Amino acid sequence: MKMRKLFAGIAAAATLLGGMVLGAASAQADDITTTVNTSATFTFTAETVEQLTKANLTAYKIGDYVQYGSDKNAAYGVVTNSDNKNAVDSALKTAGVNTANNQDNLAAALNTGALDISAMRPWNSPDKTRKFANALESENKLTGGTQVTFTAAPTGSDESGYSATVNLPAGIYVFIDSATATGSVTKAIPMIVASGTVDTEKKALTNPTAGATVNMKNTKNSVKTKTVDKASAAIGDTLTYTLTGVIANPAPAEFKFTDKPGKGLTIKAGTFKFYADNVEVPATDFTVPSSDVTGGENASFDVTVNDPSKYAGKTIKVTFNAMVNDEASVTDGVVNKLDNYGTDVEVKTGFVGFDFTKVDPDGKGIENVTFQVKDGGTVLYFVKQDDGSYKKAASATTSGATADVKTNGMGKLSFTGLDAAKTYTVTETNRASDVYLDIKPSFTVSFNNGTAVLSRTATSDPWGLVNTTVRTVKNVKSITQLPLTGAAGTTLFTVVALLVAGAGVTVAVKSRQRMH
Incomplete structure (x- = not known):
């Protein structure tokens, strides 16, 4: 059969992005004899067996091999798979490759070298081929996918790596991973793989059914971690959370932290800071909430790295502030969780409290005695929970907040929502009635492993009215009832x-x- 210009500018193939072997031709002939449908073996290799077993690959054929002439004198070329022509043309355009209506755009791109070819594994490369592969996935226009089922379980070892094979009709494929990233491996980025061998001297595709090998473009995940700067706090305090994770290399298509603030937390927008390998990086490289996030049972927000490939292999650290609000449970504290590939990492900040009793010389409780509590020189505000029971308020503007707390009918006062790391000063500010002497002692409260410890000095309590052991504060009706020591x-x-x-x-x- 007479054939004219069988190959016009064939692009010699090499290993592309670790797994794409291409032979291409823009072929013109008297006629096209057939499309090559003979099976070829595609071998996937990986460093860990999980990279193969955790993947969920679908093969989409984007390029067919066609045979020109007889078997004895055959020559081969590439044409876009008809089922996916629209998807291919659109993705090429997205990748910045010139396209036209009167040509086979995939074959043309290969012939002209518009699709980059590399013998290396440039995971982070922003080249046109990577953009082309990403667009094939993201634009969601591919059809006719074949679920990849390996012919046998992966074989190999941790020392030499693992491999598994699948048989598919010869051609050019993009393999899309629909698996969700797990604690062991990332989701693979799209992989363009082609069967066949190329005669580099003749720049011709000589054996379209020869097998191809691709190194799986997923990798082992590093765990995501979360820390908080305070194990104990008071309601109204500000906590600083730190999220840490390593972006795999190759970079996954998506990398984000999903944070789950619990009840009692208000995430403060505008407080986010970002670091890569401990160097602060631009906030514009990340997407975070634009307004405050109130924690709750189903509350969550994402911190997304806009272009994971920019930070492939780097440790990403994100810090942000959260205020402990009035909804915080004094029993459970505030809990913040981080999704670590389906398993929550949980950090907790707790509260402490204390109580004491105001008594007369006979040990009977005195009602309606007024006290104030200070953190350093700052008077604290509380919200009444029950008679004599008070929960720290987030601020003076909290509904029902008061600085003046009063003993109940039994003379008791109790406080919750406080910070175990602090020392508080308690001062009597108003006696119950004129029946009692106008003597106003004060004392301090600190905490040892969460247990309140009361302390007094000769200056704060010159009358010796505070009993730090049994936690009572005495008042008397005459000076003869005062202690004499x-x-x-x-x-x-x-x-x-x-x-x-x-x-x-x-x-x-x-x-x-x-x-x-």
């Missing part, structure tokens, strides 16, 4: 002396009045 006893003598002196002055004044 320590600083309190000294103070008592001073008071008595003043009273005696006062009485002496009164007697002297009356004596002088009588003399007149």
